[in-house]
Amino acid sequence: MSVEAKEIHHYPCASCGADLVFEPHDGFLTCPYCGHKEAIPESSELVEEQSYQQHFWIRPEQMEKLADNALEVQCQSCGAKSIFMPPQVAGRCEFCGVQIVAQPKSADPILTPGGVLPFSITQQQASSSLRQWLSSRWFAPNNLKHFAEPEAIHGIYLPFWTYDTNTTTDYTGQRGEYYYVTETYYDRDAQGRQVERTRQVRHTRWYPASGTVTGSFDDVLIPATTSLPSNRLAALEPWDFPQLRSYDPAFLAGFKAQRYQIDLKQGFELVKQVIAPAIENAVTNDIGGDEQRIESVSTEYSDITFKHLLLPVYAGAYRYNSKLFQILVNGRTGEIQGERPYSFWKIALLVVTIVIVIVILVLVFGNR
Ligand SMILES: [Zn+2]
Ligand SMILES: [Zn+2]
Numbered sequence: 504m505s506v507e508a509k510e511i512h513h514y515p516c517a518s519c520g521a522d523l524v525f526e527p528h529d530g531f532l533t534c535p536y537c538g539h540k541e542a543i544p545e546s547s548e549l550v551e552e553q554s555y556q557q558h559f560w561i562r563p564e565q566m567e568k569l570a571d572n573a574l575e576v577q578c579q580s581c582g583a584k585s586i587f588m589p590p591q592v593a594g595r596c597e598f599c600g601v602q603i604v605a606q607p608k609s610a611d612p613i614l615t616p617g618g619v620l621p622f623s624i625t626q627q628q629a630s631s632s633l634r635q636w637l638s639s640r641w642f643a644p645n646n647l648k649h650f651a652e653p654e655a656i657h658g659i660y661l662p663f664w665t666y667d668t669n670t671t672t673d674y675t676g677q678r679g680e681y682y683y684v685t686e687t688y689y690d691r692d693a694q695g696r697q698v699e700r701t702r703q704v705r706h707t708r709w710y711p712a713s714g715t716v717t718g719s720f721d722d723v724l725i726p727a728t729t730s731l732p733s734n735r736l737a738a739l740e741p742w743d744f745p746q747l748r749s750y751d752p753a754f755l756a757g758f759k760a761q762r763y764q765i766d767l768k769q770g771f772e773l774v775k776q777v778i779a780p781a782i783e784n785a786v787t788n789d790i791g792g793d794e795q796r797i798e799s800v801s802t803e804y805s806d807i808t809f810k811h812l813l814l815p816v817y818a819g820a821y822r823y824n825s826k827l828f829q830i831l832v833n834g835r836t837g838e839i840q841g842e843r844p845y846s847f848w849k850i851a852l853l854v855v856t857i858v859i860v861i862v863i864l865v866l867v868f869g870n871r
Pocket of ligand 2: 578579580581582583596597598599600601
């Protein structure tokens with residue numbers, strides 16, 4: 504490894520010289536050997552929103568490494584890139600479960616995070632709630648017990664963007680208003696005679712409609728990782744954003760982080776998709792009437808600001824019957840997200856048992 508020795512000990516313990524790691528339990532940098540603790544300085548800076556325009560063309564000076572001594576490694580199997588600080592090692596890939604063998608290199612600069620939600624749940628707590636979650640899943644194959652091992656999940660900070668934006672939308676469409684027409688029709692009465700009856704029939708008259716609606720969107724959260732499905736990440740919400748801290752590399756000591764794979768502009772394209780239904784809703788309300796047709800919508804986005812955040816997750820992955828299973832634990836709330844495979848043999852055994860019980864019951868009670 505081409506990392507100089509002086510860089511390796513970034514947070515040396517004042518009493519024994521070992522590397523301090525971030526302890527989720529109390530939020531201190533803690534020496535795993537002698538227990539010495541150091542507070543991470545509380546920054547007076549608020550986690551501020553930054554102007555999107557100013558970062559639209561990101562200048563090199565706005566890019567930094569997550570930490571001076573950060574190393575980066577790419578999983579040879581799924582391509583996920585993760586960043587960590589020595590003495591951490593690459594270990595197993597959190598996203599596909601493969602042992603990473605690639606040589607780490609010095610991390611490339613990224614747009615530095617504005618804020619971080621530090622881990623507040625320890626690895627042991629996450630592992631033990633995962634064990635509970637697994638044991639309550641009767642149909643899970645025994646191989647899934649792999650997740651019950653303490654090393655099965657690791658703490659990793661995942662990258663997110665949040666955006667604020669105002670919108671101005673010009674639209675054209677049509678407003679449909681109902682009106683009723685009395686129609687005459689013929690029917691037969693109880694005696695089979697033809698009779699004349701009337702009924703009210705609804706029609707829609709369409710009028711052209713156009714106008715402008717404005718909207719204001721606050722903290723639209725967009726995952727900046729492509730290693731995990733976005734619905735699974737969304738299911739980890741809510742995050743306690745009032746507890747955000749200004750970014751300090753010290754929070755990463757002992758953990759990994761992932762660099763963003765969805766960049767600032769790609770993230771904003773996703774924002775447009777996320778808020779489109781709300782804008783369409785506003786247009787529909789503005790058109791009014793009983794029915795609406797939207798023909799064209801053109802939205803301008805203004806006052807765009809963003810934050811780049813790192814959020815804490817314990818993640819692990821495991822293959823069963825060549826299918827990939829990913830487990831995520833929210834590093835703040837302990838909320839677990841993961842699908843579970845069904846064990847064919849466990850289910851088959853249950854079915855056979857039920858059949859045998861039914862056969863026995865029929866034999867015992869059926870011949871009376
Ligand atoms: Zn120490
Ligand atoms: Zn991988």
